[in-house]
Amino acid sequence: MAELSDALASLTARARKTLLRPPEPLSRRRVYVIIGAIVGLGNLVGNVVVNREALKPIDLAFMVATLVLVTLIPLRPVPSVMAYLACWVLLLLIPSADFADMTITNLAFLFFLGRFFPPWPAFSMLLTTLLIEAVLLMSLSSPGNEIANSLGTLWYMALMGALLVPLGALVRFIEASRLADAEQADAQLEEMRLEIAREMHDLVAYSMSQTALRAQRAAADTSYPDRARDEFTALEATASDALHELRLLLRTLRRPSSEQEQSVSTTTGLGNAVTDLTIAVGAVSADVSSAGFDITYRHLGEVVPTRIQASTLSRVAREMGANIIRHGDPHASVTMTLSLGPEVIRLVSTNRVRDTSAHLPRSGTGILGMRERLAAIGGTLTTLSDNGSWMVTATVPVAESRPILLTTEKNS
Structure with a gap:
């Protein structure tokens, strides 16, 4: 008696789990809704074409009902399947x-059984349906041709069930396998992202903190000349600014991807770090000048970029400045021009290469990173070399709607 009670409790729990199981995402069910609607319409149109005379109201009612039910099965499998089975039983019970x-909608129904139910419940429903159909057909049929027709209908349903229910189960298994593979890949990417965040924190952030601290101490040491102390102060400011942005980025990298509903530039706060693009590019030109280059910085136009445009272009300007310091000839003039509108925002830098006999800088990770940043906001990056000179142009289209003016925000 206790074993029977446990079995009933297990069956009840399984039934409750099946009934209360949350539906699959609509994006994965939409194609099956379309299939159900097409099959239901095909059943209706096919019967109208085959039966030349006017359909009886009872037949038309069944066809419309099955059209609705096979369309709803992908959305609400359990109640829709129960309703469809009830409709099938009524069809067998009504003599007229x-x-x-x-006939046609039964095909979609059998396929959906295998697709939206686990194998055991799907085949159990199929066997139950065939058993009910056999009992009703045998009890309601009279001797003669009607019995043969009833057996033909039963065998047809059994054959289609043996083909379509496993086909639906196979599709279910394939989609579940693909989903499991995607989830495994996401988990691996998540672990890789966390590992990168840990390494950047332990190595890069530590080194930058030490650099900023030592530069601060050197700037406060009166034994150094004033010019050297100014350089140490500038170095401390640069390292502290980079360290701040690195920590914001690490905070985002450590956050689970499921919680990152906004873009990285928004969640890190980097999109708000730049309050004035002209000042940000001017600061880059000042860094290049401090490195010993004779640079001319100009800005034209009055178009106000969006936050993400200002943030992206400021980082592109930093990479341009870094490339100038790394590869440029300090004895040649350098230009950096920012054009704000009217149709595009354009940032151009020109310089000569330190050694004209050497190859010009190639499109390595720095150039690639600038291209990727600009492509994310619909912009482009072009490079040009001519007789030892190097020019880089970043172009971003002006937003159609006027953005809100940038304001300074404090980070907590």
Whole structure:
């Protein structure tokens, strides 16, 4: 008795789990809704074409009902399947109704059984349906041709069930396998992202902190000349600014991707770090000048970029400045021009290469990173070399709607 009670409790729990199981995402069910609607319409149109005379109201009612039910099965599998089975039983019980009213929709119904239910419940429903159909057909049929027709209908349903229910189960298994593979890949990417965050924190952030601290101490040491102390102060400011942005980025990298509903530039706060693009580019030109280059910085136009445009272009300007310091000839003039509108925002830098006999800088990770940043906001990056000179141009289209003016925000 206790074993029977446990078995009933297990069956009840399984039934409750099946009934209360949350539906799959609509994006994965939409194609099956379309399939159900097409099959239901095909059943209706096919019966109208085959039966030249006017359909009886009872037949038309069954065809419309099955059209609605096979369309709803992907959305609400359990109640829709129960309703469809009830409709099928009614069709068998009503003498004036025709079996052909649900012939085509039965195919979609059997396929959906295998697709939206686990194998055991799907085959159990199929066997139950065939058993009920056999009992009703045998009990309601009279001797003669009607019995042969009833057996033909039963065998047809059994054959289609043996083909379509496993086909639906196979599709279910394939989609579940693909989803599991995607989840495994996401988990691996998540672990890789966390590992990168840990390494950057332990190595890069530590080194930058030490650099900023030592530069601060050197700037406060009166034994150094004033010019050297100014350089140490500038170095401390640069390292502290980079360290701040690195920590914001690490905070985002450590956050689970499922919680990152906004872009990285928004979640890190980097999109708000730049309050004035002209000042940001001017600061880059000042860094280049401090490195010993004769640079001319100009800005034209009055178009106000969006936050993400200002943030992206400021980082592109930093990479341009770094490339100038790394590869440029300090004895040649350098230019950096920012054009704000009217149709595009354009940032151009020109310089000569330190050694004209050497190859010009290639499109390595720095150039690639600038291209990727600009492509994310619809911009482009072009490079040009001519007789030892190097020019880089970043172009971003002006937003159609006027953005809100940039304001300074404090980070907590």
